[in-house]
Amino acid sequence: MDPRTELSEFLRTRRARLTPGDVGLPEFGRRRRVPGLRREELAQLAGVSVAYYTRLEQGNGRNVSVEVLDAISAALKLSDAEHAHLLHLAKPKQHKRRPTPQRQQVRPALLELLSAMDSVPAYIWGRRTDVLAWNRSASALFGDWAARAPQDRNWARIVFLDPEARNLFADWEAKASDVVGQLRMDAGQHAGDPVLNELIGELSVRSEEFRTMWATHNVKRKTYAGMTLAHPLVGGITLHYETFTLPGDQEQFLSTYHAEPASPSAEALRMLVSWGADAAVSRT
Incomplete structure (x- = not known):
């Protein structure tokens, strides 16, 4: 599995499940072609630029900080498990991946x-x-x-x-x-x-x-x-x-x-x- 694709699809599906009303935003305006929050709405909630969030949702998690991921996680209303998953997918420097042994042994x-x-x-x-x-x-x-x-x-x-x-x-x-x-x-x-x-x-x-x-x-x-x-x-x-x-x-x-x-x-x-x-x- 491509980590960039996994990150992109995870963020997109989490954003799609929210409505403006879920996060306290007004629901008036032009008709939505797809369900869920728009990228600009999510970026506003997380306190990041639309361009920055767009790059992240396109799978470019390089150099992203844990603080930014925490803010995006809060905006997306992620569970603890989903937040941990996001950290692994985005691979911030503070969250290094571990090697995967082929077999686990029970003591x-x-x-x-x-x-x-x-x-x-x-x-x-x-x-x-x-x-x-x-x-x-x-x-x-x-x-x-x-x-x-x-x-x-x-x-x-x-x-x-x-x-x-x-x-x-x-x-x-x-x-x-x-x-x-x-x-x-x-x-x-x-x-x-x-x-x-x-x-x-x-x-x-x-x-x-x-x-x-x-x-x-x-x-x-x-x-x-x-x-x-x-x-x-x-x-x-x-x-x-x-x-x-x-x-x-x-x-x-x-x-x-x-x-x-x-x-x-x-x-x-x-x-x-x-x-x-x-x-x-x-x-x-």
């Missing part, structure tokens, strides 16, 4: 931790939405990752290419959007990652829905929220998940899942966890 102590907390579904994931390690409860909940080829232990491939995922996630589109948003974050940080570029190319060819979502340039970090699964063994389960950044590798994350105490979902989850690996195998 042995973390593998022990996953095993010790086996009553709580949990897994560790990394760049490109790769699932790196998991416990038996997570396999019972989401399917037997051990039965998948290593390159297929990847949330993006599972969500868009595995038909069972559409049945498992009650709100499949929300899950798919979250996965695409995370991939966009990765692409901004590691534009030259050949494995990531290959994954995006494969998904773009094989899934029209992925192509549509990718074109929105939305970015999102996985943090915490609720979700509902339609599990083939125990039926509907409403869960809460929490995501923790792991020490030692800021691009490895631990995700855990739990149900509200004393709820039907908690009982369903308890049953599923008690079956453990047998439940995962029965789904394959």
